[in-house]
Amino acid sequence: MHAPVTPIDIDLLIEARWIIPVEPAGQVLEHHAVAIRNGRILDLLPSDQARQRYRPQMLRTLGEHVLIPGLVNLHAHAAMNLLRGYADDLPLMRWLTERIWPAEQKHVSHDFVRDGTLLACAEMLRGGVTTFSDMYFFPDAAAEAALEAGIRAALGVVVLEFPSAWASDADQYLSKGLAVRDRFKHEPLLHFTLAPHAPYTVSDGTFERIRTLAEQLSLPIHMHVHETRDEIERSLSEHGVRPLERLHRLGLVGPELIAVHAIHLDDADIALLARQGASVAHCPTSNMKLASGASPMSALLAAGVNTGLGSDGVASNNRLDLFQEMRHAGLMAKLTSGDAAALPADRLLHMATLGGARALGIEHETGSIRPGKSADLCAISLDEAETRPCYSPLSHLVYAAGREHVTDVWVAGTARVAQGNLLHLHNNDLKARARLWQNQVAL
């Protein structure tokens, strides 16, 4: 006879009807549980074994839910939540030059970014997003908002050649941005990227500095690339080569590159991204809304390029909703390739989680449910009229359910959403701040 084994004390045990860990791909576990201690995943095992092996301080039973890794929004301009619906139905360049840039010039400040980012964090957490990769002015204000919200963020050290309320020239964007990184780099939920805006707004000299900094500091490079045909034509006339070729010559196309949008790609561009191990942040909703085009996802995946999903800012979306991005990415790939098998559900969930984490270089920390990783988790109820019957929770996640079915969200083991409600951001306060900004912006 064996002596009874003493159960191990843990902080939290989450039991779920289904768990999709994302690694290994396509796996759907039934009646399993995740054991969490000190904010990290300690174990993933059948529920009946978990109850014997562990003594949790808290038990959450998700009887008719699917538990997945927290979603990773690989490209956002979170503070732009204060400009949601401000300018719609315009092509990218007119939308930027006639509406968005003038409004930003007038209103963007530390407080604007802090309040806008806080609103965005509230929206993302409620929608199951536990990590977002941001590119905006005043990254210090975005860092404060992310810490207050308790969400994981990869904040971009934004770089442009033209002045804003945040910085006057490329040197100052870099020095101020890197000072923000120095101030916050020990925060476990904050990560950083170098974020040159785009090939058409940054000079060769600045790109060379960025390449050196990326090497020295081991930072990803987060940049809009090949978003419009106009961008390619301008590069051909000004530099004699396509933007990606120019970036390659400057040494910027490597595993650290997150090429945002990457729509207008020829075979050589795709081969270059694949050969150099770069990642793509696919933003299907923004691309459709601005009529920028369709990124060749099937070809990128066939070439082995790592891909994640991004919302872009709400001014061109108008939601920070990764469920919507999964669905749109899938439908768009099927339509444009003429192949209904293109981008299946398990691939889309991979893009929305591990693919994004890998692009950011934080796949050891988040993106899948594996022992050792941070407990960044999202639960979705499938016990709804819209999700009954359920033959495949993976299919429902991508094609039937939505962010409105998210019930619980944990970031590093701390509950941020429970029963669909934000736990420590106060909705009324956020809405009051949004109203104040609306009055100013609408003037």
Ligand SMILES: [Zn+2]
């Ligand atoms: Zn963008």
